[in-house]
Amino acid sequence: MGNFEVIRDKAAMRHWTRSMKKDGDRVALVPTMGYLHEGHLSLVREAKARANRVVVSIYVNPGQFAPGEDLSVYPRDLENDLAKLEPMGVDAVFNPYDLYVRDQSDQDSGLIASDSNGSGHETWVRVERLEKPLCGVNRPMFFRGVATVVTKLFHIVEPDVAIFGKKDYQQFRVLCRMVRDLDFDIEMVGAPLLREQDGLAMSSRNVRLSAEERQKALSISLSLRAAEESVRKGERDASVLIQQVQKTITEAGGHIDYVEIAEQESLRPVITLNCPVVLAVAVRFGNVRLLDNVEI
Numbered sequence: 228m229g230n231f232e233v234i235r236d237k238a239a240m241r242h243w244t245r246s247m248k249k250d251g252d253r254v255a256l257v258p259t260m261g262y263l264h265e266g267h268l269s270l271v272r273e274a275k276a277r278a279n280r281v282v283v284s285i286y287v288n289p290g291q292f293a294p295g296e297d298l299s300v301y302p303r304d305l306e307n308d309l310a311k312l313e314p315m316g317v318d319a320v321f322n323p324y325d326l327y328v329r330d331q332s333d334q335d336s337g338l339i340a341s342d343s344n345g346s347g348h349e350t351w352v353r354v355e356r357l358e359k360p361l362c363g364v365n366r367p368m369f370f371r372g373v374a375t376v377v378t379k380l381f382h383i384v385e386p387d388v389a390i391f392g393k394k395d396y397q398q399f400r401v402l403c404r405m406v407r408d409l410d411f412d413i414e415m416v417g418a419p420l421l422r423e424q425d426g427l428a429m430s431s432r433n434v435r436l437s438a439e440e441r442q443k444a445l446s447i448s449l450s451l452r453a454a455e456e457s458v459r460k461g462e463r464d465a466s467v468l469i470q471q472v473q474k475t476i477t478e479a480g481g482h483i484d485y486v487e488i489a490e491q492e493s494l495r496p497v498i499t500l501n502c503p504v505v506l507a508v509a510v511r512f513g514n515v516r517l518l519d520n521v522e523i
């Protein structure tokens with residue numbers, strides 16, 4: 228389906244890129260977990276502006292979900308994803324069967340890479356300080372899984388440039404740091420966060436919100452906009468802005484994982500806004516955990 232190749236095998240993927248590069252092509256990679264929406268498609272457009280060959284990877288990475296998280300209910304619809312990519316001018320979709328080496332004992336017990344004790348897969352990439360704050364507090368294994376799978380994707384696809392959304396702000400910063408520290412010869416691009424018309428940050432998980440939860444979740448983007456407005460009017464005290472956001476979201480029934488204001492690259496918390504910062508939040512409505520942020 229589609230005017231692109233769907234590649235499921237690691238060796239075939241590597242061979243594809245190498246043959247493109249032999250012809251002088253520049254290859255961009257857009258890593259995703261599928262269930263594509265306009266946010267993902269905006270990354271594809273960004274990729275097309277920066278390379279003449281675009282690969283989209285679709286892989287729900289078990290290694291970044293802790294036991295008890297939403298791996299089993301993470302939304303998936305490969306056929307629809309391929310249909311959405313068809314008019315986009317993508318050259319290849321990498322949809323691997325499995326990216327991890329697993330021993331027979333892992334397979335028999337149904338263990339996934341994140342809770343395997345290393346019988347099949349035992350190598351992890353950690354970005355030691357940046358993985359700890361914000362999402363790292365409630366998901367301590369998450370960035371280890373992301374950094375590891377993105378390393379694997381980079382080794383398999385060998386792109387010249389990779390595009391990530393700034394909706395997952397800390398993820399982008401962690402991966403930029405990894406690329407810098409480990410000398411990957413890959414240009415990292417952070418694309419702007421895309422919102423629904425009513426302000427909700429686009430996310431594959433939005434589909435798991437009930438109508439009522441979705442309505443209440445609008446408090447997140449509303450609170451961020453109000454905080455931006457407060458900064459415009461002169462507020463510089465981070466704790467005042469954080470409390471303002473917390474109040475709006477809590478009153479709407481959201482359970483806050485964090486509301487924080489941090490320096491944009493180091494993600495170190497700030498007390499007074501006197502440098503470029505990100506105001507970042509993670510909030511649960513029902514069983515759905517949503518991220519949002521604004522750069523100020």
Ligand SMILES: Nc1ncnc2c1ncn2[C@@H]1O[C@H](COP(=O)(O)OP(=O)(O)OP(=O)(O)O)[C@@H](O)[C@H]1O
Pocket residue numbers: 258259260261266267269270390391392393394395418419420421422428429430431432433
């Ligand atoms: N609203 C958005 N704007 C810009 N980029 C986005 C947006 N949503 C997702 N992305 C980016 O798309 C890439 C793939 O993300 P992923 O497949 O996990 O989708 P998602 O919508 O973030 O799903 P989730 O519900 O798991 O958060 C990531 O780089 C992510 O930052």
Ligand SMILES: CC(C)(CO)[C@@H](O)C(=O)[O-]
Pocket residue numbers: 258259260286288291373376377395398
């Ligand atoms: C970067 C990523 C594809 C790694 O699995 C994932 O975390 C995502 O979709 O944001």
Ligand code: BAL
Pocket residue numbers: 260291395
């Ligand atoms: N986009 C982030 C992927 C995750 O939450 O697992």
